[in-house]
Amino acid sequence: MRPIKLTVSAFGPYADKTVFDMDLLGEKGLYLITGDTGAGKTTIFDAIVFALYGEASGSSRQPDTFRSKYAADETPTFVELVFDHKGQIYTVKRNPEYTRPSKRGDGFTTQTADATLTHPDGSVVTKMKEVTRAICELIGVDRNQFSQIAMIAQGDFLRLLLAGTTERSAIFRRIFKTDGYGKLQEMLKIKFRDVNNELSELNRGTRQTVEGIKLAADSPFSAEFEQLKASEVIQSDMAIMLIDRVLAGDDAALK
Numbered sequence: 001m002r003p004i005k006l007t008v009s010a011f012g013p014y015a016d017k018t019v020f021d022m023d024l025l026g027e028k029g030l031y032l033i034t035g036d037t038g039a040g041k042t043t044i045f046d047a048i049v050f051a052l053y054g055e056a057s058g059s060s061r062q063p064d065t066f067r068s069k070y071a072a073d074e075t076p077t078f079v080e081l082v083f084d085h086k087g088q089i090y091t092v093k094r095n096p097e098y099t100r101p102s103k104r105g106d107g108f109t110t111q112t113a114d115a116t117l118t119h120p121d122g123s124v125v126t127k128m129k130e131v132t133r134a135i136c137e138l139i140g141v142d143r144n145q146f147s148q149i150a151m152i153a154q155g156d157f158l159r160l161l162l163a164g165t166t167e168r169s170a171i172f173r174r175i176f177k178t179d180g181y182g183k184l185q186e187m188l189k190i191k192f193r194d195v196n197n198e199l200s201e202l203n204r205g206t207r208q209t210v211e212g213i214k215l216a217a218d219s220p221f222s223a224e225f226e227q228l229k230a231s232e233v234i235q236s237d238m239a240i241m242l243i244d245r246v247l248a249g250d251d252a253a254l255k
Helices: 041-053 128-139 143-149 157-162 165-175 179-211 222-230 236-254
Strands: 002-009 018-021 078-085 088-095 098-101 108-111 114-118 124-126
Touching: 002 041, 041 078, 041 088, 041 128, 041 143, 088 128, 114 128, 124 128, 143 165, 179 222, 179 236, 222 236
Parallel strands: none
Antiparallel strands: 002 018, 002 078, 078 088, 088 114, 098 108, 114 124
16 A cells, blocks of 8 residues: 555644645665654654544544644544555545534534545445445555554554564564465364374274284284384285285295
């Protein structure tokens, strides 16, 4: 996912409508956002994450605090993100819940939170939860994973480095679309367990049969039988061949 254009309005310290043309940064590489304390660096992170997932980039900020205290009453609060994903252009727009002047009469009313996601073919997904679900399916990562791998804010990269093996594996599986290989691995583990159990059961029966065979004290096959019994897995075809030789020898001796 590559952000192309970010538009914020009455969002955080940005009192008016502000447009960030990220297409000017190019299509490849890492980009560093710098500036003085309070300049609005973290707000850019918050705006992108809010547009995609309806949450802030950090756990200490809530969507209901996004309305800029510097904005005029009539200025709407919203975030719109145009982004490229696998060569296709998508547009997602969200607004948090905030108080605005009433369109009818005096006083104020509550603007409910809302979201829309416009696909390249023009189809539109609406409502907060539905848009979030569609974004997760499209990009392949949830908000926490996105914050860890795609947009690292003020040392959050350390969270990925310190994450447990299971969590890191889950993140990388979703990034590189290797879920299918994980499922195949689990299927092979189950198949191996079943085949191994079947082999153990067959080996137990074969060993019981072989150990039940009694040879004459002077049998020339005693050493081979002892070697066969000492094997971790008794090869049934080898046991049958050895037994056939014993029987053939017994037949010859009987005649």
